[in-house]
Amino acid sequence: MSLPLDRRRFTKLAAAGGFLAGTALPDWAWSAETKQATDLRLMELGINALARSPERSYFADGHRGASMISAYLLCTENDLPPAVLVRMTELFDLNWAKTKLCASFPEGDPDPKAIEKVSLALLDGGPVLREVGHNVIFASLAIKTFSAMPQLATQQRVAGVCQLIRSFKPWRDVEPDADIQPPSFADQAAASKFILQEASAAVDRFQGFGQGFAGHMLTFGQALVELAEMGNEELAEGCRTAFCKYVTVTRKGPDADARRIADHRPSKLRPNEVEYWQKRGDKSLGIGHVFKYPYGYYYLLAKANDPQLAESWDAKAFYLF
Known part of the structure; x- marks a missing residue:
């Protein structure tokens, strides 16, 4: 180790x-x-x-x-x-x-x-x-x-x-649950699968409350896998505790007083298709999650190389996109 x-x-x-x-x-x-x-x-x-x-x-x-x-x-x-x-x-x-x-x-x-x-x-x-x-x-x-x-x-x-x-300031800096043990971030397939599974569970957990937790599970986790892929494995592992804290917070689900947010309507369009972007309004970018979430999502799917996981994710991806 x-x-x-x-x-x-x-x-x-x-x-x-x-x-x-x-x-x-x-x-x-x-x-x-x-x-x-x-x-x-x-x-x-x-x-x-x-x-x-x-x-x-x-x-x-x-x-x-x-x-x-x-x-x-x-x-x-x-x-x-x-x-x-x-x-x-x-x-x-x-x-x-x-x-x-x-x-x-x-x-x-x-x-x-x-x-x-x-x-x-x-x-x-x-x-x-x-x-x-x-x-x-x-x-x-x-x-x-x-x-x-x-x-x-x-x-x-x-x-x-x-x-x-x-x-960036401390945010919900809780003690991580001991049972949260992601694979090495250098193990691209295993780590990506872990992150996708956590994000998928978050989609289910936060339905009706917005999907920021699921989206950031993808982008946070993807950043660590990518750091390791670029040769910076020890730097990625240096952020492991912070990531485990985020998984801990996300697994708790919405707070009792969390604001309810309407879910996206079901759609078969995905961000890897031209029509998806053509139908998006010219002023509907928010602060950019519409680009960041898909980048993390498709990166991790490619690294996980798990057709069954990809199929299960595609069935619910409209919640995120």
């Missing part, structure tokens, strides 16, 4: 080249054909928004940045029809892309320690559950962006992202 990862041990590993040096990304990140066929602009707009969000509304604007990155990755990693990304880009252009939130940063040399700095900012949160795990979710997306597009890892952007990650 790996030793607990703290800031001191992380620094030693990074200095020795034993951590982050092997950061790996799937083929989409380096494929010239993919880059020519899709709109990489969303990645830059998204990281700009993540980095600038601490100056504004760190929580809401951080979501907006994360959603643009998630939308691009959803389309490229799942080989969705090009028209899906075209429609998504149109939605972003109509809402956030042309605002100050997404404005360009000054040109500058990439920070060679960008990923190390983002990782240290995440580790500073310790085992505390912070605002539904968004410090982990946003850190994972930033690390993936800076790894795939190092030219965007300028000092200003890196500093902004680190400030964002450190902005």
Whole structure:
């Protein structure tokens, strides 16, 4: 079993080249054909928004940045029809892309320690559950962006992202139930199956109360599996306690005074189809969960590679989407 990862041990590993040096990304990140066929602009707009969000509304604007990155990755990693990304880009252009939130940063040399700095900012949160795990979710997306597009890892952007990650406050930081033992996040199939099963149970548990708990089970869990996939297994495992706390909170179900929210109507349309996005209103993006939840969902389904689980999830996916 790996030793607990703290800031001191992380620094030693990074200095020795034993951590982050092997950061790996799937083929989409380096494929010239993919880059020519899709709109990489969303990645830059998204990281700009993540980095600038601490100056504004760190929580809401951080979501907006994360959603643009998630939308691009959803389309490229799942080989969705090009028209899906075209429609998504149109939605972003109509809402956030042309605002100050997404404005360009000054040109500058990439920070060679960008990923190390983002990782240290995440580790500073310790085992505390912070605002539904968004410090982990946003850190994972930033690390993936800076790894795939190092030219965007300028000092200003890196500093902004680190400030964002450190902005998240403790939230329902309960003692985790002892029986909650997710598989190693490096075991992509087993960990993804665990996360999908927990999210599925949350969908059932929270019917009539909104599906934020289920959606964030997907995005929080997916961020940890993806960190491990990129070669940052120890960083992912350093967030295990916080994730177990989130599972503990989610298993309790709605609070007695929870606000009731109408469920989505049954629909066979899914976010991997053009028609789904064509039917979505131009001003119906909220703060971006409509992009973040599908990214986590399809990523985990692919890693789990469990047809029976996928079938059972598809029967209830309309609650989430």
